[in-house]
Amino acid sequence: LARYRVAMIGSGAWACAAVRMMAQNTLAHDPADNFTDEIKMWVYEEEYEGRKLTEVINETHENPKYFPGFDLGSNVRAVPSIDEAVADADLIVFCAPHQFMHSICKQLIGKVKPGASAISLTKGMRVRPEGPQLISQMVRRNLGIDCAVLMGANIATDIGREQLSEAVIGYDNLDSAERFKKLFERPYFRVSLLPDPVGAEMCGTLKNIVALGAGVVDGLGLGPNSKATIIRQGLVEMRAFSKALYPSVRDDTFLDCCGVGDLVATCYGGRNRLVAEAWTRAQMSGTPRTFEELEAELLRGQKLQGVLTSNEVQEILRARCWESNYPLFTTINRIINGHLPPKFVVDYVVSELMRG
Ligand code: NAD
Numbered sequence: 001l002a003r004y005r006v007a008m009i010g011s012g013a014w015a016c017a018a019v020r021m022m023a024q025n026t027l028a029h030d031p032a033d034n035f036t037d038e039i040k041m042w043v044y045e046e047e048y049e050g051r052k053l054t055e056v057i058n059e060t061h062e063n064p065k066y067f068p069g070f071d072l073g074s075n076v077r078a079v080p081s082i083d084e085a086v087a088d089a090d091l092i093v094f095c096a097p098h099q100f101m102h103s104i105c106k107q108l109i110g111k112v113k114p115g116a117s118a119i120s121l122t123k124g125m126r127v128r129p130e131g132p133q134l135i136s137q138m139v140r141r142n143l144g145i146d147c148a149v150l151m152g153a154n155i156a157t158d159i160g161r162e163q164l165s166e167a168v169i170g171y172d173n174l175d176s177a178e179r180f181k182k183l184f185e186r187p188y189f190r191v192s193l194l195p196d197p198v199g200a201e202m203c204g205t206l207k208n209i210v211a212l213g214a215g216v217v218d219g220l221g222l223g224p225n226s227k228a229t230i231i232r233q234g235l236v237e238m239r240a241f242s243k244a245l246y247p248s249v250r251d252d253t254f255l256d257c258c259g260v261g262d263l264v265a266t267c268y269g270g271r272n273r274l275v276a277e278a279w280t281r282a283q284m285s286g287t288p289r290t291f292e293e294l295e296a297e298l299l300r301g302q303k304l305q306g307v308l309t310s311n312e313v314q315e316i317l318r319a320r321c322w323e324s325n326y327p328l329f330t331t332i333n334r335i336i337n338g339h340l341p342p343k344f345v346v347d348y349v350v351s352e353l354m355r356g
């Protein structure tokens with residue numbers, strides 16, 4: 001019986017937490033699952049303390065730059081060649097920051113095995129002149145393979161610590177979704193199947209904008225009532241925007257772990273929140289810093305998705321004359337670009353809501 005070979009494209013914090021779960025499952029040798037033990041993980045090669053990061057990972061089974069302190073498993077092999085990573089893979093997991101996904105897809109054209117299937121863990125979208133493109137749509141279009149999504153309240157370090165977390169697999173192809181569920185599910189990581197892949201991916205993308213608003217609220221020193229206002233209004237706008245772009249998106253997706261679950265987790269414990277809080281404090285103290293500086297300083301190589309996503313979504317809102325329908329998204333975008341002071345994160349939302 002043929003066994004499924006697995007490749008991970010990405011090696012950041014979430015990619016490592018995810019590959020660690022997959023590596024535990026492929027080694028379990030459940031006869032019903034049929035995965036080969038080894039997982040190839042494509043690593044964007046860089047120097048780490050004078051050595052190649054791939055060599056360090058393969059020697060120590062740990063990614064000390066992006067996911068320190070966690071054993072990934074001796075069956076994870078870091079490879080610097082993306083072609084080698086996918087060459088014989090039947091199941092391809094994409095988990096690179098969204099800004100790199102277009103060039104990754106272009107590099108992989110004609111390189112993936114016919115009949116392979118993919119899943120994207122990336123949160124974000126691309127804006128082209130002809131309109132928005134979700135990452136799963138990009139994979140499907142460029143590589144000609146099915147692509148599901150895995151989305152949820154999945155802060156990487158908590159999953160590395162094996163704390164209870166939930167995710168959905170948003171799918172079009174049920175067979176492939178069930179296979180990926182077997183690959184990811186662990187006792188501490190509950191996976192359910194959701195036949196609304198677009199809704200799930202839109203949730204994962206848009207919550208990163210709202211998380212910036214939550215960070216601004218924290219940076220202003222405001223309490224949980226104010227943050228709850230941002231989270232609630234954020235969810236309203238996430239749903240409205242998703243349905244305006246993709247009318248088939250389902251309402252109940254926003255109540256799932258990929259919707260309100262991820263939104264709450266990210267607005268309390270995510271990197272977008274952390275950096276936006278620091279940015280706001282710097283603004284308020286009269287010694288402003290840029291998001292780029294704070295991202296480099298606080299995340300040390302990890303990548304923020306929210307600032308890019310806010311600008312990408314705003315481009316769509318502007319082009320369609322929808323800005324006034326999305327007062328929170330628009331306010332956050334103006335704040336992070338320096339066109340409104342941070343305190344407007346609450347003032348502007350409140351005045352818009354009262355007018356509505
Ligand atoms: P990360 O932010 O921790 O790390 C950044 C990664 O980008 C590194 O692997 C680095 O090697 C890579 N990189 C840098 N320059 C590159 C280039 N030019 N081309 C390709 N790769 C390059 O990564 P992550 O946390 O795994 O995030 C990947 C996706 O997963 C993002 O969309 C993120 O929103 C999503 N996500 C993250 C978490 C989390 O807790 N970290 C949780 C859920 C979802």
Ligand code: 13P
Pocket residue numbers: 123152153154155156208211262265266269270271272273304305
């Ligand atoms: P951050 O990128 O803000 O840390 O969000 C992580 C995440 O998506 C958790 O589900």
